[in-house]
Amino acid sequence: MDHGQDLKSTIKRIAVEQFNRNGYHGTTIRTIAKEAECSLPMVYYYFSSKKDLFHEIIRKDYFHILDREAQKLKTTNILDFYTDFIVNVMNLDEHDRMVYRLGVKVYLSFDGDEDLLAVMEAWEASIVPRHYQLILPHLKDASNPKARVRTLMHLLENLIERVVVKNQTLVEQEIREELSIVLGL
Amino acid sequence: MDHGQDLKSTIKRIAVEQFNRNGYHGTTIRTIAKEAECSLPMVYYYFSSKKDLFHEIIRKDYFHILDREAQKLKTTNILDFYTDFIVNVMNLDEHDRMVYRLGVKVYLSFDGDEDLLAVMEAWEASIVPRHYQLILPHLKDASNPKARVRTLMHLLENLIERVVVKNQTLVEQEIREELSIVLGL
């Protein structure tokens, strides 16, 4: 009971860093243990396998971030809503951005397995109709509203990727301009 | 001299498939050799190392596809120009799409090393001003033309990713709609 859960979260924190830097196959239990300053079997004391460690990061931490960020937002103005979303993601601390990046990597099937991908695609399938419901009412007088929603989702995906994957810093005003163009506001 | 360069390109073809499916670290010389139906050292006969094999795929084949696709396009109409670009990428054969996907993976720093990434960023830095030169003259009467170019590049990046990374089939008319919204045409 020296450290207890302390060490578990240290291990996970280091694992996130290494999975990010070197990918799943490029990361080894040994280097995780070394950087976490514990012995190798301690990783197995807290996680049943390497795969389990990776899965816990995605299934728990990644989706926790998604849920948390979704609940932060107020639906007053549609343009503010999506601008805030991107800005909030940009303001995540470094660790959460790394978890997010790992999630995107799995989403693009660049890492992880079919199980994790299936979870993500189910999540996406549940969220897409919500975007339509949310946006369409605001687009009554714009042309081709469905294509605008589609374009918006594509743009958002790219902006998220720039922020969490390529670590770019975007300017709020520029984000707002781009969303505004797509929404036709 | 049984097969000669034949085997070299077979090895590279198989390598592209496996690097795509399992990533750089998840791919082994042994499984490449097995699937190429040759012995393990034959891979080293044609490529000096695993890293060299990966580098040749990106530096030669990926950039060859980029150049080829760029030269295919006619600059008559700006909307056709970018629509054709996406449609052409969608119509690449499976192997070329896999090479493209590998390139995107490197571009997102999900695989490869700093050397390869530097080459890509140099390429991107050279291409971005060309987009501005190409598009801006067509946007004289649209509002906020610079933001439109930026948005267009973000949208294009996402569409490319959907096609080559997520293997989605997009409908030409829908692509055109999205580009048209962003360009304000």
Added chain:
DNA sequence: GTATATATCTAACGTACGTTAGGTTACAAA
């Protein structure tokens, strides 16, 4: 017919991997 070069192989090197067996502390409960 011998020499040369290309294309292929079997076998092994040293290293590192994921994982586990089995032991040692330290502290709390009985």
Added chain:
DNA sequence: TTTGTAACCTAACGTACGTTAGATATATAC
């Protein structure tokens, strides 16, 4: 004071990795 258990360790297992040494076959050149 013994017992139990949570938190940690060293050491090793079997496997697989990237890479290389060294031999063989085949075909062309002289």
